[in-house]
Amino acid sequence: MPTPSEPVDEFDATSSTAADPVLPAGYSMRLLDWADLPAVHALENRLFPLDAWPLSFFEEELAQAVPEPDGGTRDYRVITGPVPGSASGTTATGTAVTGTAVTGTAVIDADRDAGAGEAADVVLGYCGLMCVPPLADVQTIAVAPEAEGHGLGTAMLLWMVAEAARRRATDLLLEVRADNPRAQRLYERHGFEHIHTRAGYYPGDASAQGAGGGRVDALIMRRRLVG
Template sequence: MDEFDATSSTAADPVLPLGYSLRPLDWADLPAVHALENRLFPLDAWPLSFFEEELAQAVPESDGGTRDYRVTTGPKGEADAGEGADAVVGYCGLMCVPPLADVQTIAVAPEAEGRGLGTAMLLWMVAEAARRRATDLLLEVRADNPRAQQLYARHGFEHIHTRAGYYPGDAQQGTGRVDALIMRRHLLV
């Protein structure tokens, strides 16, 4: 099982490859995050307004904030980036209202996969949820996304429920709606 210090005041810094960083999502990141969202999830991408609403709730926990969003940045050339900036190659979001926390979103650009970025973001959310005194971390994953399911299972998440037909299918490919698998990880607090 993963190691993290649930008693510290901040979540453990994830181990990222050289040249990559995980930092709080900023309003200026929203165009890049939204573009990546549309590229990765064309059937059920969040509209920009969802990201704006979520980021507006990402105020400090001491001010009643229940959300925390992060971006992973890396070397230019892996994804579109502004002049002089690292590229946004991943993002994640957590909602925590103890005793439960939810992975709101997690994504890595295909050209940055295989470097442990998804693992680093997931472990950051596990640690942050525990730091915020959650006892369980929940998430939903498409039933047709075995790679993500394997990542979650590797890090202690178990399938606890299925929401039939939760996600849209691909009308052009003739596929019907896709089930959502609800997965949970118990946290030691």
């Protein structure tokens, strides 16, 4: 059941764009801008050290995020706001939720990332949707570890569900690491089901390969948007 800070799972099918989700006070979700790419790419590298997207990949994706009437098939968003609980000299740890890349634990210097502390307006999450009806795909979804527990991941996921439906997709697909149960539980709570497994799709931790580690399966999950 959603917490009070999380959005409801609904959308306005008559709107030209899916309604922005309800976020905690002080946070907002908006279109990813070219000026956001350095911050997004830095967060990508911090969270997903084994298979982070290169900056050129984000640039290629954003170049396709033109208005839908002009043939755009992508939509990328960022969530910005203050770093929760930031204070001078403190650190935060956590595990990121993602639909496409390795999940990781990050340790951050809150002063470095927040700058002005609680008043800072920093990129705390980002997501990307590809839609070529009748299918849509979660390209990526990630939340800064220090911002977990505030409904930001849920907000982005539900926005992509709503936007995919508005774009007339009948199914929304995503990939998640088999060793990321936290993300799997998030997706299951919002109507996604496991439909296929890609064996050895993700790289594993090289340091663990000698002790039985190796590549990690990808679970393909689907949410029906009609019927």
